[in-house]
Amino acid sequence: MSNELLSPAQMSEADQLTIAAGPLDGYGLMQRAGEAVATKVLKRYPAATHVHVLCGPGNNGGDGYVVARILAGCGVGTTIWASGTPRPETDAALAAKQCPLKPRPLSGFDAEAGSIVVDALYGAGLSKPLSGDDAKAVDTASALRLPVIAVDLPSGVSGASGEILGRAFRADITVTFARKKPGHLLLPGRERCGEIVLADIGIGDGIVAQLAVSTFENGPDLWLRQFPVPAVDAHKYKRGHVGVFSGGPSATGAARLSALAAARSGAGAVTVLSPANAMQVNAAHLTSIMLRKADDSVDIDEFIGERRPSAFVLGPGFGVGERTRKFALALLSSALPRDTRIDGLVFDADAITSFREAPDVLFEASRRSDASALVMTPHDGEFARLFPGIAGDIAASKLDKARLAAVRANAVIVYKGADTVIASPDGRAAINANGAPWLATAGSGDVLSGLTAGLLAQGMPAFEAACAAVWIHTEAGSLFGPGLIAEDLPLALVPVLRDLVEARTAAR
Numbered sequence: 001m002s003n004e005l006l007s008p009a010q011m012s013e014a015d016q017l018t019i020a021a022g023p024l025d026g027y028g029l030m031q032r033a034g035e036a037v038a039t040k041v042l043k044r045y046p047a048a049t050h051v052h053v054l055c056g057p058g059n060n061g062g063d064g065y066v067v068a069r070i071l072a073g074c075g076v077g078t079t080i081w082a083s084g085t086p087r088p089e090t091d092a093a094l095a096a097k098q099c100p101l102k103p104r105p106l107s108g109f110d111a112e113a114g115s116i117v118v119d120a121l122y123g124a125g126l127s128k129p130l131s132g133d134d135a136k137a138v139d140t141a142s143a144l145r146l147p148v149i150a151v152d153l154p155s156g157v158s159g160a161s162g163e164i165l166g167r168a169f170r171a172d173i174t175v176t177f178a179r180k181k182p183g184h185l186l187l188p189g190r191e192r193c194g195e196i197v198l199a200d201i202g203i204g205d206g207i208v209a210q211l212a213v214s215t216f217e218n219g220p221d222l223w224l225r226q227f228p229v230p231a232v233d234a235h236k237y238k239r240g241h242v243g244v245f246s247g248g249p250s251a252t253g254a255a256r257l258s259a260l261a262a263a264r265s266g267a268g269a270v271t272v273l274s275p276a277n278a279m280q281v282n283a284a285h286l287t288s289i290m291l292r293k294a295d296d297s298v299d300i301d302e303f304i305g306e307r308r309p310s311a312f313v314l315g316p317g318f319g320v321g322e323r324t325r326k327f328a329l330a331l332l333s334s335a336l337p338r339d340t341r342i343d344g345l346v347f348d349a350d351a352i353t354s355f356r357e358a359p360d361v362l363f364e365a366s367r368r369s370d371a372s373a374l375v376m377t378p379h380d381g382e383f384a385r386l387f388p389g390i391a392g393d394i395a396a397s398k399l400d401k402a403r404l405a406a407v408r409a410n411a412v413i414v415y416k417g418a419d420t421v422i423a424s425p426d427g428r429a430a431i432n433a434n435g436a437p438w439l440a441t442a443g444s445g446d447v448l449s450g451l452t453a454g455l456l457a458q459g460m461p462a463f464e465a466a467c468a469a470v471w472i473h474t475e476a477g478s479l480f481g482p483g484l485i486a487e488d489l490p491l492a493l494v495p496v497l498r499d500l501v502e503a504r505t506a507a508r
């Protein structure tokens with residue numbers, strides 16, 4: 001798989017393991033990294049009048065000296081602007097020595113229209129905010145609107161977290177090596193990378209396999225094998241039955257959006273579970289989706305006993321308070337009739353907010369050994385309500401926060417946003433990067449929770465179901481594009497689902 005994401009520390013470990021395995025040494029890896037960047041420059045900007053290579057003091061700068069040497073050797077006008085000098089006897093020092101161009105100090109960096117910038121100041125080793133001449137160089141490149149090709153990462157972007165330290169380049173292309181890093185996908189870093197090009201520099205899959213990577217870019221490679229395709233002899237209850245709890249008479253739409261998405265995802269049956277006083281309004285708006293009264297936990301138990309549902313959604317439009325807490329805890333601890341298995345629960349929106357005063361009550365319930373698999377889908381605000389300590393940890397990235405929350409809650413956490421992170425209590429995490437801002441529309445989260453429950457009901461394991469739902473949801477939003485409202489989303493899932501079913505069937 002090439003969807004693994006390597007932290008800067010893992011990348012350095014990969015580097016060491018590759019060197020130990022031979023035949024490439026550190027300098028050999030640097031040559032290949034520089035060659036990959038120079039090739040990209042020549043291909044993408046064949047008419048560039050001049051290339052300005054900005055070199056830092058570490059190995060990122062070392063890559064830059066290789067780029068400059070190759071470009072100059074090809075007859076391209078090239079200037080090196082150096083920020084510091086490489087430490088003696090390092091690979092970077094050797095690369096600088098092998099480069100025939102005399103570096104000029106970065107403090108004088110200036111460039112003409114039509115030229116391009118290769119940013120090789122800092123990559124994986126970024127250790128503090130960009131300042132002084134480095135920050136000035138960012139401003140100069142940006143004021144002159146020069147195309148920027150970043151080596152490994154735009155300088156100033158943290159490879160671990162996607163945070164911007166001080167200032168950062170806004171690259172048109174970022175050439176990175178072996179595997180992407182979390183900072184290429186997490187915001188705001190992703191926005192600064194432009195097109196991301198992955199170059200093979202000789203760090204093989206076998207080396208990456210030794211790192212036991214548990215962070216991935218979300219995509220079908222991660223979960224297609226578990227993606228449900230109905231058997232020839234399927235009948236509706238074999239395809240999973242989802243129960244979605246509706247709010248009161250003036251708050252029923254969210255549950256119906258969720259229910260529609262569950263049905264579109266392939267669950268064979270979906271029931272909206274409604275308070276008695278909202279039955280009429282729900283009935284007026286439902287056709288293939290079933291409707292049943294659920295005012296209290298006795299109603300829930302009866303529904304479970306009679307209809308054997310396989311997954312539930314609780315939260316969208318449900319209301320915040322004691323009743324929501326009771327329903328959530330009842331679902332987590334249902335004394336299920338024999339032969340009944342709840343494949344999963346999705347707690348969203350009000351089901352999350354209702355536990356803001358007592359999150360541990362929820363976490364303890366989900367930690368019980370007989371509790372069903374739980375997926376929670378907080379956006380930033382809901383995340384901070386349930387996990388205030390984790391949300392306030394300024395040293396933690398969004399990836400770290402989702403992971404910590406998953407362990408704390410013993411639940412798969414879908415930490416939503418433009419860079420949604422899905423984390424499992426077993427340590428796996430995925431970053432979603434195919435999102436589109438069209439999804440920022442009221443009710444789109446409700447669709448996501450129904451889609452997740454639909455996949456859970458069809459037997460997908462919780463982490464895979466959550467990853468698949470997030471990816472499908474964002475893909476559908478991107479395909480639909482302008483004008484998208486949440487009502488459009490359940491139908492917009494169809495072409496994405498069709499492609500996945502075809503891919504899954506072809507892979508069999």
Ligand SMILES: NC(=O)C1=CN([C@@H]2O[C@H](COP(=O)(O)OP(=O)(O)OC[C@H]3O[C@@H](n4cnc5c(N)ncnc54)[C@H](OP(=O)(O)O)[C@@H]3O)[C@@H](O)[C@H]2O)[C@@H](O)CC1
Pocket residue numbers: 011012014015029030033056057058059060061062063121122123124125126127128129130131134151152153177201
């Ligand atoms: N690993 C691999 O497989 C391969 C890696 N390769 C390349 O190596 C790169 C990583 O190299 P690296 O570890 O030397 O780190 P790098 O980014 O050059 O920075 C370290 C230097 O910068 C300094 N410094 C940092 N931030 C600063 C700031 N804001 N302002 C001022 N100074 C700052 C820092 O100083 P210090 O923290 O020590 O004070 C140190 O001197 C990687 O991105 C890729 O391009 C390829 O060659 C192929 C194989």
Ligand SMILES: Nc1ncnc2c1ncn2[C@@H]1O[C@H](COP(=O)(O)OP(=O)(O)O)[C@@H](O)[C@H]1O
Pocket residue numbers: 349379416417418419420435436437438439440441442443444445446447448473474
């Ligand atoms: N800018 C964006 N880019 C990509 N996805 C987004 C963006 N903004 C929101 N989303 C996605 O849209 C959904 C919104 O969910 P949520 O905030 O719960 O809204 P609502 O409660 O109105 O349904 C989430 O899945 C989120 O990840």
Ligand SMILES: [K+]
Pocket residue numbers: 060119120121122123150151152153154155
């Ligand atoms: K860089």
